[in-house]
Amino acid sequence: MTDDQHHHQPPTAPPLPPPRRGADWMFGGVYGTVLASGLLAALDQKGGEYTPFYDASWVLVTAATAGLAHGYSHHMTTHQAGSAAHRWRLLVRALWNEWPMIAATLPTVLLLLLAGIARWESYGVTAVGLGLNTALLFAWGSFVAIRVGYRITSALLIGLADAAIGLAIIVANALIK
Secondary structure (H helix, E strand, O other): OOHHHHHOOOOOOOOOOOOOOHHHHHHHHHHHHHHHHHHHHHHOOOOOOOOHHHHHHHHHHHHHHHHHHHHHHHHHHOOOOOOHHHHHHHHHHHHHOOHHHHHHHHHHHHHHHHHHHHOOOHHHHHHHHHHHHHHHHHHHHHHHHHHOOOOHHHHHHHHHHHHHHHHHHHHHHHHHO
């Protein structure tokens, strides 16, 4: 081809960014678990009516909304040249990458649904949920740290650091209530 022919070819769209690595999922997992813990603590009001099905729906709706907002804001701050179709594909990818945040709230949602079905008391459900989420924060941190190459001792320390976030929510819940 001559140089003249190269100038008349339509431009190609920039490639899509690669899917997130496992370590990037940690952000969504930790964020979703912390979000679920905070909502679980906040939705359980002393002296108020206990509504586990309502609470479960709000945990899920808030996680989905936070995921959409985070994915959209991430997309907007990483503008790339290209066609409108390419930008839409980038937006869809950015939104899809937020699934770990929503998935991380599912243990809390399931716990609340079971609590509603079994008519469990709110105090016990909140205590179990906050304890479960603290353990999940430890697991998220340790697992991802091992996956990205940390040695077991360092990975466990990272897991403990993540679990400290859950413990902070437990302490805050106890102090506020």
